[in-house]
Amino acid sequence: MRLLSTSEFAAELASPYSESELARSELVIDGKRTGIVVTGAVLEAALAWHNYRLAFLTDDIPFEETLRIYMFDSDLKTVDTASLGAMYSTGTFAELKLQPPNAVTFRFFGGIIWRMVLLTEQEFALPCLSDPSGVHRPFKFLRQFRVEGKPQPESARSAARDKLEDALLEGLRSEESLLTAEDWKAIRDESHAKLAERQKPR
Template sequence: MVQRATGFEARLVDGARDAAALCSEVWLSGQPFGGQLEGAVLEAAVQADSGMYLLFLTDDVPHEDFLHVHLLSAEGDLLDSASLGYPYATGTFSLLELEPPDRIRFGFFGETDWIVELLPRPELCLPLIAEPRGVRRALRLRRHFRIHGDPRRAGRS
């Protein structure tokens, strides 16, 4: 069952505004939790029954805001990440609803509802062809969550 998690905060790493990618340290209940994650503003935190946490962070960069979705273990280890966005396609994050047992519905860009589906166990992922438009992941052969969405392209009616 997924539920909102409390006690999380993201602290921008010193000098991160000058770097190519904004990074934050994640804190839970006033204590460091895991390492640095891509993103600057913590938009939402969700906890799964397994004790894993799904964190949603945006860059807070006007006209080029990206959403970074990070899955962390109960100990704070990064298990999986994905980023959503396009250059010049600023999105606005809105957590629409939690859909038990394993889905989170949210809005960001592309005039679509996005869904993150937590998987019961990691699955094989084919890089570059396994994601909706506007979703990017590091090159890995396994993923712990799927992202569903059909973003509207600019100029498409």
């Protein structure tokens, strides 16, 4: 298992996002166009595992981002695919880590670390029921990788942020407070950072 460089595996935008269609990109292997076009605008990462290649692409839609995962065999045929995202929710692909022999972890949305387990043989999976909330696949009964994670509801994360904001605002407006607005801003930034850290899974 290893990450692929952009000279080994790349994606060039074939058609941009429009109101009627999502962006699509053509795969480029070892500097050569393949003619294979997939949905997605930005190649976030690619890796090789056994005879498979995996690609992680995002749509480049800031306020409703989707992560698309593709698994290709040695002939670049798609053997499995999944997308992560939710309506009116967004995410940033980050912290990709390889966990040999057959797993990777990353962050995207839901306030958690997602884990992806690669399978040497396809396994049975019930459509719409075998994946966590926010994970979507084409309707089929076999899969070549699992996506594991339990995204935190956006409402819960928003409620925690709102409660923190109210407490800080009340402190700033208090006549007994000896702190300046700049002091409260520093406290606010630090509190948000600690809140985000606490919401990470352990």
